[in-house]
Amino acid sequence: MRAAVTREAGIIQMEEVPEPETSPNQVKVKITYAGLCGTDPENLEQRFGLFPPEVYKQPRILGHEASGTIAEIGSNIEKGKFSIGQRVAMNFRGSCGACYYCQNGMEHYCLQGSGATGCFAEYAVYPESAIYPLTDDIPLDIAALLEPVSVAVHGIDRAGVKTGGSVAICGGGPIGLLCLEMAIRAGAAKTLLSEPIAEKRALAKKLGADIVVDPFNENLEEVGKKFTDGRGFNTVIDASGSVAAAKQCINLADNCGTILWAAVYGKDVEIGVSPFLMYAKELTITSTYVSPYSFPRALAMLPRLELKSLITDVVSLKDIQKAFELHKSGKSIKILIKP
Numbered sequence: 001m002r003a004a005v006t007r008e009a010g011i012i013q014m015e016e017v018p019e020p021e022t023s024p025n026q027v028k029v030k031i032t033y034a035g036l037c038g039t040d041p042e043n044l045e046q047r048f049g050l051f052p053p054e055v056y057k058q059p060r061i062l063g064h065e066a067s068g069t070i071a072e073i074g075s076n077i078e079k080g081k082f083s084i085g086q087r088v089a090m091n092f093r094g095s096c097g098a099c100y101y102c103q104n105g106m107e108h109y110c111l112q113g114s115g116a117t118g119c120f121a122e123y124a125v126y127p128e129s130a131i132y133p134l135t136d137d138i139p140l141d142i143a144a145l146l147e148p149v150s151v152a153v154h155g156i157d158r159a160g161v162k163t164g165g166s167v168a169i170c171g172g173g174p175i176g177l178l179c180l181e182m183a184i185r186a187g188a189a190k191t192l193l194s195e196p197i198a199e200k201r202a203l204a205k206k207l208g209a210d211i212v213v214d215p216f217n218e219n220l221e222e223v224g225k226k227f228t229d230g231r232g233f234n235t236v237i238d239a240s241g242s243v244a245a246a247k248q249c250i251n252l253a254d255n256c257g258t259i260l261w262a263a264v265y266g267k268d269v270e271i272g273v274s275p276f277l278m279y280a281k282e283l284t285i286t287s288t289y290v291s292p293y294s295f296p297r298a299l300a301m302l303p304r305l306e307l308k309s310l311i312t313d314v315v316s317l318k319d320i321q322k323a324f325e326l327h328k329s330g331k332s333i334k335i336l337i338k339p
Contacts, residue, residue: 003015027127028126029066033141038173071084090119091132120337141308147291149302151290153298162188165234166189166191167237168233168235169237173333175263176240181207196214236249246271
């Protein structure tokens, strides 16, 4: 099969590689669309903090957001549960259900689960529990956004958005915009999104943001305070990955506010927080890591969100280098790769 393989930092190229084998508890999927995540460039450049250096010594096929059709079903999987040719979207990991973390509500820290092969390829294999059949009203390009939508579902859970509350979001990339849509549907009455790129601000307004701010040319804190009658926001989410924005979120929060850091930051980055301010304002700072127990709800939300507008580019697998260049430009939102 054709796959985009990386063998050294910053280099990704097409190769002919063997199709991944399907174990008895796995499903092989013919990939129709694969999404480019913000962590993919970090992986390509060998700077993603979760991976130890030895990971980068092996050739790798990247990609973890995808949709497609079932090509092969493992022999241990219940007959009739899936069918060849069935349209599906996928998680990139499956939990065991038996370890300490799975049995204590933390499946995303599963000690024994199995992962999928990379989806920047014609085929990928997935654990049985990572396969989500699609209804007829969900096209495959939209289905490829299931994983990022699940991240937004989990993020809104962690942020504790309340009906009638106010929400500020820093960052108008896919996760920031998905959090905006999800916050509105969770009942947020006032929403602000901060984003330096004009096209992303315009899309945020289209998706329902009450106010959009250019943080490079406007005083975000002043605008936010004026919008909330001088109080600040009940919930503030950073989805930009900017350390400066993550810190500014603290100042945007109202008394008893919740700050969610919903991006990936450099492994060695530190953000100074005033313990007195935490005491005086009774703030909560929390974070989010992937999306445990969120995929079924994310799947249910796919037909109810405006997702087509987020897909700005569809790039052939053979031109995958172009996809990474588009991402680096900062103007694209969600880039799909089509094998």
